[in-house]
Amino acid sequence: MEDSKPAATPMSTSARLTTDDLEDNTTIHHMKINRKEVSYPSIVGSLMYAMLGTHPDLAYMVGTLGRYSASPKKCHWEAVNQ
Amino acid sequence: MCLVFDGSDLGSLDMSFHEYSDADWSGDPGMLKSTSGFVFISNRGAIGWGSKCQTMVALSSTESEYIGLCYAGQHLAYLQTLFEDVSQKQKNPTELLCDNQVAIILSKDVQFRARTKHIQCKYHYLHDDLVAKKEVIVRYVSTNNMVADIFMKALGREKHWRFTHVMGLRIPSSGSVKS
Numbered sequence: 001m002e003d004s005k006p007a008a009t010p011m012s013t014s015a016r017l018t019t020d021d022l023e024d025n026t027t028i029h030h031m032k033i034n035r036k037e038v039s040y041p042s043i044v045g046s047l048m049y050a051m052l053g054t055h056p057d058l059a060y061m062v063g064t065l066g067r068y069s070a071s072p073k074k075c076h077w078e079a080v081n082q
Numbered sequence: 083m084c085l086v087f088d089g090s091d092l093g094s095l096d097m098s099f100h101e102y103s104d105a106d107w108s109g110d111p112g113m114l115k116s117t118s119g120f121v122f123i124s125n126r127g128a129i130g131w132g133s134k135c136q137t138m139v140a141l142s143s144t145e146s147e148y149i150g151l152c153y154a155g156q157h158l159a160y161l162q163t164l165f166e167d168v169s170q171k172q173k174n175p176t177e178l179l180c181d182n183q184v185a186i187i188l189s190k191d192v193q194f195r196a197r198t199k200h201i202q203c204k205y206h207y208l209h210d211d212l213v214a215k216k217e218v219i220v221r222y223v224s225t226n227n228m229v230a231d232i233f234m235k236a237l238g239r240e241k242h243w244r245f246t247h248v249m250g251l252r253i254p255s256s257g258s259v260k261s
Contacts, residue, residue: 009238059132060234
């Protein structure tokens with residue numbers, strides 16, 4: 001995942017996620033990650049798999065990001081890529 | 083990062099567990115409902131956890147904590163059965179750690195006061211089935227040491243790493259990693 005940024009915590013404390021992105025409100029269902037077209041629910045699903053098995057620290061992030069599967073916006077993709 | 087279960091400094095492997103439960107009253111401004119989270123820890127490693135948006139609107143932080151305790155109680159009942167099946171029946175009541183004093187009092191004695199009388203019957207499961215039968219003791223823990231906080235909000239770096247450490251998540255030293 002060349003777009004992902006290494007971070008100290010799974011989710012930024014300052015991020016206020018809402019259904020609408022005030023800067024860019026276009027819905028983005030797919031994105032190219034490692035030259036592969038990946039859908040938003042599938043990437044959240046991958047995180048959920050890790051969370052259920054060995055990563056309890058991701059639980060809150062997966063729960064929050066999963067809510068926006070119907071119409072993911074730019075800010076949600078940024079949060080996923082963190 | 084991986085989960086490590088370490089009973090080495092306890093003398094012998096102790097299969098008892100304790101639990102942290104917390105709820106964040108109306109934490110999400112867009113949703114109005116509370117999020118609750120719990121984690122069960124045995125041998126310094128997490129054995130069960132959950133982060134869930136509550137299905138009903140709680141009128142007070144006490145109510146949302148009480149509902150959170152009920153969710154944790156359901157998971158506890160499952161874990162107790164599981165441990166019994168593998169001949170590790172819990173000898174002592176399981177410690178449930180909560181950071182709301184009123185919710186603790188309510189779990190010991192269901193009082194029908196003006197602000198708690200509306201709580202649905204099903205959420206008294208914890209009191210009726212677990213606390214009354216002495217399978218659970220609800221104890222207080224300060225908010226600063228409430229590990230379940232990690233399931234309800236995005237924490238700062240210091241708290242996040244402290245709590246992941248308590249849950250037994252460790253970054254393996256390079257020698258022990260097989261990739």
